[in-house]
Amino acid sequence: MLAKFFAPESVAVVGASRNPRKVGYQIVLNLLKSGFKGRIYPVNPNADEILGLKAYPSVSSIPEPVDLAVIAVPAPAVPGVIEDCGAHGVKAAIVISAGFREVGNVELEKRVVETARRYGMRVMGPNCVGVYVPKTGLNTTFLSMERMGFPSHGPIAFISQSGAFGVAVLDWASMRGVGISKFVSLGNKADLDESDVLLYLAEDEDTRVVTMYIEGVEKGRGERFVKALREVTPRKPVVALKSGRSEAGARAIASHTGSLAGSDAVYDAVFKQTGVVRAMGMEDLFDMALALAFQPPASGRRVAILTVGGGSxxxxTxxxxxxxxxxxxxxHETEEKLRRVLLxxxxxxxxxxxxGSATDQHLVDALEILLRSGEVDAVIWIPYFQVPGITEGLVKEFVARYREVVSDTGRAIPVVGAVTGGDYTWRLAREAERLGIPMYPSVERxxxxxxxxxxxxxxxxxxxxYESYVEGFLRKGVAPG
Amino acid sequence: MLAKFFAPESVAVVGASRNPRKVGYQIVLNLLKSGFKGRIYPVNPNADEILGLKAYPSVSSIPEPVDLAVIAVPAPAVPGVIEDCGAHGVKAAIVISAGFREVGNVELEKRVVETARRYGMRVMGPNCVGVYVPKTGLNTTFLSMERMGFPSHGPIAFISQSGAFGVAVLDWASMRGVGISKFVSLGNKADLDESDVLLYLAEDEDTRVVTMYIEGVEKGRGERFVKALREVTPRKPVVALKSGRSEAGARAIASHTGSLAGSDAVYDAVFKQTGVVRAMGMEDLFDMALALAFQPPASGRRVAILTVGGGSxxxxTxxxxxxxxxxxxxxHETEEKLRRVLLxxxxxxxxxxxxGSATDQHLVDALEILLRSGEVDAVIWIPYFQVPGITEGLVKEFVARYREVVSDTGRAIPVVGAVTGGDYTWRLAREAERLGIPMYPSVERxxxxxxxxxxxxxxxxxxxxYESYVEGFLRKGVAPG
Structure with a gap:
């Protein structure tokens, strides 16, 4: 059912506009600029054409079936639009419009949901920015591409309760080179919530890791949430950033989304019981997601550190x-082996x-010895690309040897890297990332x-x-697209 | 006395070479490329000219006085070079060469120091990368500028026990736009140590904040260290990153620099008793240093958060x-004032x-109300430059209003910012930094x-x-060069 939200063949934008200052203009523009592969129907009773597309006075006047309606009209008009959509057989609607529960209009929000239910329609929002699916160009957000970037396709799904934060994260991800499978902004969660989306993402072939920012799960929906998490975490990792940890933070949530933060201890316990990895901030969320997307999970807590700089x-450590x-x-045996190949x-x-006097060869040979030792469960490598003995060819060689040893031993020992440096260093670090080794700007991260x-x-x-997960992971390859 | 290390008028590079693969070549090249303003004398008995500069067979054959000798010859030859320098009246030597205490050659290192002492000469190193002073172009490091960047002049001094890490940090700082007053790599600390440098930096007009990375203070020098810190911290902040916190980390230090890490609890107590701000990682070190360099210290712990995004x-919080x-x-009064100017x-x-519907005006007016309220000691502002109501002019307006209110009220309330975003966002965030408001990539930072x-x-x-410090701080201006 949720497929209509993430893989529609046709989208109607209700409230589409020719005025570049309007949300309804930006949505159509972003769909076009993102290269949406399906059909786009702008809906506006006062326009014949919007951004080169034929416009329709209403959804019901569109001569073909509509998979998804994106609604950006003033709040009081939304129930009527939902009605019109329902009559036309639309089964999925994203309500971008604000002015509902978040400002006290609880009744209006209820009417939206009730109307949708009558037609068997699901609603995302209201008060959200919708979805972004880079693979198909589906982009219902309304921020100008002159001010922000959108990430390309990748293995990480991101669910955000906060629209503004979600979009800012997309912008950041595009600069950082983090690829996204699906982005969802949940808004007021009048109907669709994180549990629905989690269950959808559990099945989604393009998603290897689910990340989420939440402020609170609605009252009475806690059990569903736990159940959904239990459904996902045996199949793919979930990393969650839950705000409102502190008393002052919980108070802030009340005035932000009006949802109850709930006791943080309860969320923490839920995360522990369902295998959710908890993040403590945005950088943390994606640092961990990158590792989980590109590297196999570690079978233990023993870490080898392989460094060019002693201080690092x-x-x-x-x-x-x-x-x-x-x-x-x-x-002693492993140390002897290392001694023989190192300076x-x-x-x-x-x-x-x-x-700092090392060459590529030293790092690559040491990696192999560590991977084969059976004494460590993960490796952190810290190459200093600035030193003279290390060449631009290191990354390729290092990754090649890594893959060789993993395929030879069948042991999936994860490797991540840390570098401190400027443009030259990051050019090579990004190459490592493209080959599946996440690189971080500090050893702590x-x-x-x-x-x-x-x-x-x-x-x-x-x-x-564990074994079956790793097997599946390795089958997909260490550096998925 | 230390002025000869940081502001020499002439530098002899002993072991200068015409071979681009040699350290002695890179040092001369880096001095030239950094635009060193003083005289450079390459010293090499087998060359007449190096990189266009006349070369001399020995330091004593240089016809003019030499302020600083940078020594990059094989370890066993160093005592002889020191002797030659001493005879020529050189009072400062940086020994780049490795192969001393760190590999067990304790006696050789002792001979270097004893020889220097006979001539009243101070020695930095051995086994270090020396100093970098962007303001005068003094650069005794030997890493290729094709692989790393060097930061420009700014208010932060950085002392590093680890040379490789220190240089990597310079590279990072150049990309991040962090300005450096003086960089010092201490190496084995046979003679000169962190205490000497701290005392020098206490007096240095170009340094507003001292940062340091240390692994351990040498045995018997603890008291001097505490005394030096007590000398500096009433005048300028010291931020210290001390590694070897953990047992495993302390063990690693023993094999890295051979120095004793000492109990971490002791260092922690020293830092607390001397007012040192302790950093837990490299990003942390410079995040804090930037704030301390550009913003006045806070007189209390009450923070106002001014945000465009509720989630942030x-x-x-x-x-x-x-x-x-x-x-x-x-x-209630302050909230009412805010209500009147906000949406x-x-x-x-x-x-x-x-x-997200706010305009520049909302942020600027709210800032003024918060600064004048007397209810907060610091402000974290979180502008979302992506949203349509915020313009590129916000930064200028925001900083102008901040300065206006500070100068009007005489109350120095610090402001720092956080943004999540891509290139457009960071272009504006960097503008804020140039105007004295440090901006961070996450609210946590x-x-x-x-x-x-x-x-x-x-x-x-x-x-x-506190009052006299803030007065001095404001006199120098909120955004020093």
Whole structure:
């Protein structure tokens, strides 16, 4: 059923406008600019044509079936539009318009839902920015592309209760190079809520990780939420950013969305019981999601650190320890193997410090020894692309060796990286990301990413599905599109 | 005395080379490329000219006085070079060469120091990358500018025990737009250490904030360190990143620099007793330093949040609470004032949510009301530059009103910002930074910056010098070069 929201073949934009300052103009423009592959029907009784598309006076006057109606008319007019949509057989409506429960118009919002129910129609919103699906160009948001970027297709789905924050995150993701499968802004959640979307995403082939920003689950819907989470987390990771942790934050939620934040301890317990990885901020949310999307979960908490800079090795060790991860001593045997391939001034102890005099070869050989040792469950590598012995070819070589060893041993040990540097460094770090190794701008963030891989791995092991998950993960390849 | 290290009029590079793969070539090249304003004397017995500069067979053969010798010859040759420098009256030497205590050559290192002492010469290093002073183009580092950037002049000094990490940070700072007054890499600290440099920076007019990365203070030098910190912190903030917090991290330090990490609790206590603001990672270090460099310290822990997005307001509130900052309710009077200037759908409660329909005017007027209220000690503003009502002119207007109110009331209430977004957003955020308002990529990091302003403000108040510090700060202007 939710397919109509995410993969419609035709979209009617009700309230479409020729005035560039209107939301109804921007929605049509964004659909066009995003290259939406389906048909677009602008609906406006006072226009024949909008942005080169034939306009219709009402949804019911459109001569063909409409999969999705995007509604951006003043709030009082919304129930009438829903009625018209229902009569035309529309089964999915996104109500962009604001002016409902969030400003006290509870009755009006109820009427929207009741009308929709009569026709078996589902409603997203009201007071939302809708959906963005880069793969098909479906983009019902209304912010100008002159002021923001939209990310390209990728394995991460993002559900946001807050529209403004959601759109800002899309903008950030486009700059950061984070690919999105589906973006959903839930708004007032009068009908459709996070549980519906979670269940849809559980089945969605394009989504490997689900991220969400929520302020609160509506009263009486807690059980559904838990059930939905239990449905998803054995199949794909869910990373959640739940705000209103503090008393002052909960108070702020009351005046923002009017929803009850609920006790944070309850959410925390729900997340733990359902295997949700909890994020503490926006950077944290996507740092962890990237790792979970591109790297296999870790089967334990033992981390090897492989660094070109001794200081970074020490800091990474601290960061791991802070999170309850271990940076274990390596066996004498493994240290000897490392010693044989590294420079005499290098340190074969964990953190393994190849030093600033190292070459590509040292990093790649050390990686292989660590992966094969059986003594670690994850690797954080810290290449300093600035030093003279490291070449631009390192990334390719490193990833090639990684894949070779994983396919040879069948052991899926995750690797993430951390770099400190400027444009040259990030050009190479981005290359590593394109090849499936997430790179972070600090060792602390890399350690947090490993923690997420460990957390999710523990959950899968608890459920007894770790092996089958990893098998499926490896089958899809370490660097999915 | 340390002036010879940071503001020499002439520099001899001993071990200068015509071979681009040699450190001694890169140092001369970096000095030239950084536009060093003094004289450069390459020293190499087998060359007449290096990179267009006349070369000398030894330091003593240079016909003029030499302020600073930068030494990059094999370790065993260093004592002889020091001798030659001493005979020529050189009073400052940076020993870039490695191969001393860090690989067990304790005696050789001792000989270097003893030789220098005989001539009243100070030594930086060995095993370091030296100094970088953008203002005068003094750059003794040896990494290629094709692989890294060097930051421009600014108010932040950075002392690093780790050379590789220090240089990587410079590279990052150049991309991030963080301006540096002096960078120092301490290396083995055979003679010169953090305490010497701290005392120098206390007097340095170009430095407003001192940042440092340390792994450990040498045995027997703890008292000097505490004394030096006590000397600096009443005059300018010190932000320290001390690694080796964890047991595993301390072990890693032992194999990295061979220095004893010491108990972390001891360092933590020292930092608390001397008013040092402690950072937990590299991003944290500079996030806090930026705030302390450009904004006055906070006189209390009450934070106002001024946001265009409700969700971000909630998250910022959580982040403040996590750090022990307060997001207090505003008085009825202040809320009424806000209500009068904001949209009906806006929330005048703290976090003040002007909503996505706001205009520049709403943000600027709300700022003034908050600054004049007497109810808050700091402001976090969260502009969403993506929304249609906010214009490119906002930043200028916002900063102008801020300065106006500060100069009118005489109350220095710090303001920092947080944005989530892409290139357009960051172009405007960078404009705000150039005008003195630090901007962070997440509300959590903005909250941490405010925490640093609060921590340092508390320290100054404890010393009874808060007012005089702020007066001096305001005299220098809110956005120093």
């Amino acid at each position: 090795g020490v800091m990474a 601290d960061a791991c320890s802070d999170l309850g991860l271990k940076v274990p001593r390596l066996s 005499p001034i290098a340190s074969p102890h964990n953190p393994v410090d190849v030093t 890399a350690a947090k990413a490993v923690w997420a891989l460990y957390r999710y791995g523990s959950w899968l092991r608890r459920l007894g599905v | 307001g909630v998250m910022a 959580d982040a403040c609470s996590d750090l022990g900052l307060k997001v207090p309710r505003l008085s 009906p759908i806006a929330s005048p409660h703290n976090p003040v949510d002007v909503t 903005a909250a941490k910056a405010v925490w640093a302003l609060y921590r340092y403000g508390s320290w100054l108040r404890r010393l009874g010098v």
